[in-house]
Amino acid sequence: MDSKTRSTHIDGLRGLAVLLMVLVHAAATWEPSLTGSIMLLGVVVSAGGGLAAPLFVALLGWGLFQRRLDRTQRIYRASFLFVCQLLVNLSAPHLFEPWTPGVLSLMGLLVITEAWWGRPWLRSPAVSFRAFSAVVAMVLLFTATLASWQGPANWHERIAAPTMHGWLNHLVLTGLYPLVPWIVFACFGMTVASLCEKHHRSSLFRYVSGFGLLISMFVLADAWRKGQTWASPIGEASLTFFPANSPFIVAALTGTALLWWIGERANFFDIFADLGRVSLTVYVLHFFPMALFHEVDELSQWSSALSATVAVGYTIAWIVIGTWLHRRVPRFTLEAMLRRR
Numbered sequence: 072m073d074s075k076t077r078s079t080h081i082d083g084l085r086g087l088a089v090l091l092m093v094l095v096h097a098a099a100t101w102e103p104s105l106t107g108s109i110m111l112l113g114v115v116v117s118a119g120g121g122l123a124a125p126l127f128v129a130l131l132g133w134g135l136f137q138r139r140l141d142r143t144q145r146i147y148r149a150s151f152l153f154v155c156q157l158l159v160n161l162s163a164p165h166l167f168e169p170w171t172p173g174v175l176s177l178m179g180l181l182v183i184t185e186a187w188w189g190r191p192w193l194r195s196p197a198v199s200f201r202a203f204s205a206v207v208a209m210v211l212l213f214t215a216t217l218a219s220w221q222g223p224a225n226w227h228e229r230i231a232a233p234t235m236h237g238w239l240n241h242l243v244l245t246g247l248y249p250l251v252p253w254i255v256f257a258c259f260g261m262t263v264a265s266l267c268e269k270h271h272r273s274s275l276f277r278y279v280s281g282f283g284l285l286i287s288m289f290v291l292a293d294a295w296r297k298g299q300t301w302a303s304p305i306g307e308a309s310l311t312f313f314p315a316n317s318p319f320i321v322a323a324l325t326g327t328a329l330l331w332w333i334g335e336r337a338n339f340f341d342i343f344a345d346l347g348r349v350s351l352t353v354y355v356l357h358f359f360p361m362a363l364f365h366e367v368d369e370l371s372q373w374s375s376a377l378s379a380t381v382a383v384g385y386t387i388a389w390i391v392i393g394t395w396l397h398r399r400v401p402r403f404t405l406e407a408m409l410r411r412r
Contacts, residue, residue, distance in 0.1 A: 079344050080334045081133065086343025086393070087330070088126040089350040091119035093357050094386040100165065100361045101368045103378035118326070120304060121312060124174050124248060125256045125323040126330060127350075131178050132260025135185050136192060145183050151409060152179035155355050163358040165365045171230040172241045175354075177248040181257050188254065192261040199265040200275070203258050207324070210252040214317045220244055221314035224305050229313055245314075252315055259324060263331065276332035283325025290318045346393035352404040353393045360385075 098116045140148065156175035160167040167173065191202035214221070222229060222245030229247055232238040243250045259279070266272045290309050294301040300308040302319075310318040334340045346353065368378050396404055 079341050080338055081130065082344040082347035083338070083340035083342065084126060084331060084334045085130055085347030085350040086345070086390075087334075087340045087347075088123050088130065089353050089393075090343060090346065090386060090390065091123035092127070092354060093389050094382065095120040095123060096163075096166070096357065096361065097382040097385045098379075100365045101373070101378045101382050103375045103382060117302065121302070121319070121323055122326040122330065124253075125327050127174060128178065128181070128248075128253055128256040129260035129263075129327050129331070131181060132257035132262075133264045134260075135182065135189060135257070136261045136264035140182070140185075142186075145186065148409060149179040149183035151405075152176065152182065155351065155405065158355055159358050162355075162362050164362065166230075166358075168230050168232065170232040170238055172232065172238060172246040172248070174248045176242060177250065177253055180242060180250055181254065184250075185257075188258075189261060192258075192265050196266050196271060199262050203262040206255055206258045207320075210255045210320060211317045214252050214315065214320060218314070218316065221249070222246075224307075224311060224313060226305055226313065247313060249314075252320055255320060255324070256327065259327065269335070272335065273332065276328045279328040280325050280332065283321050283328065287318070287322045287325060290321075343390070345397040346390055349393050349396045349401070349404045349406055351406055351409075352396060353389055355405060356392075357389055 095116055152175045156173050156179070157169070159173060159175060160169050160171050192199040222241075229241065229245065232241055232246075241247075241249065262275060263272055266275060291301055293299075294309040300306075302308055302310040302322075304312045310316065310322060312319055315323075330340075367373075368381075373381070401407055
């Protein structure tokens with residue numbers, strides 16, 4: 072792939088990722104009861120919550136491979152992402168504390184350290200595939216055998232960072248999106264980018280999604296047999312997001328590979344390309360209205376149907392806003408600020 076040529080399907084995937092993030096955050100803010108006739112929205116929100124961040128991080132890995140950043144560029148981009156994370160935290164006090172490490176701080180850490188962890192992907196496609204396989208194996212082994220190192224399955228403890236030591240610990244191991252195990256998704260994106268031939272990328276997608284579906288079906292059957300909750304963002308379940316356990320890693324890699332494969336082969340997500348080109352801007356901005364009106368559903372005693380309608384409508388509105396930002400005022404986006412440096 073030519074790093075100087077924009078790939079529309081990549082922009083479309085970025086747009087899909089940020090759209091799913093908006094939907095998940097809107098549903099978490101206005102909290103419709105995802106049962107009965109609104110169960111379909113619950114399924115979409117659950118799936119979106121599980122795939123939005125992995126896809127976002129994987130696309131970061133793809134972008135890092137395309138651009139050979141020097142040290143100054145890395146420092147600037149990483150600092151920019153950390154500042155954006157602070158803006159997000161301050162604009163969403165109902166979700167985060169001011170210094171909570173989130174997905175943007177994870178991306179900043181990946182950018183600043185990519186010169187170290189990304190070296191194998193610069194050698195050859197064969198080496199990059201072996202490196203990715205090794206990372207997957209190590210991450211799954213870590214999450215399966217050293218789960219206690221990932222911290223408790225408690226939202227408030229995972230967002231609290233009262234000290235520098237606690238902040239660093241959250242950033243690397245115990246936070247919402249710690250470097251370990253989330254680096255595996257950036258490695259997947261780097262591997263996709265390193266495979267220049269389309270049939271090689273298709274083989275990777277088949278390999279990851281095939282094994283992932285097989286393992287995920289086994290986990291689902293085991294949970295059903297034991298009468299255990301199959302998936303939950305946090306708490307006791309076979310598949311958990313906070314912290315990210317082994318079944319989640321497998322399922323998220325599977326979903327990311329399938330979405331990427333669909334996006335590349337069928338251009339199905341190209342309608343979100345304009346949104347994807349301002350995905351960072353949309354991600355940061357979409358928290359501000361939610362912070363202002365996050366209690367309105369409780370104060371006005373919204374029904375589940377109204378809360379669900381508002382969450383979906385808010386998500387669709389950002390497709391329009393993002394498209395307008397890219398087409399009308401692209402110079403005033405966060406992406407333009409990054410490009411100017």
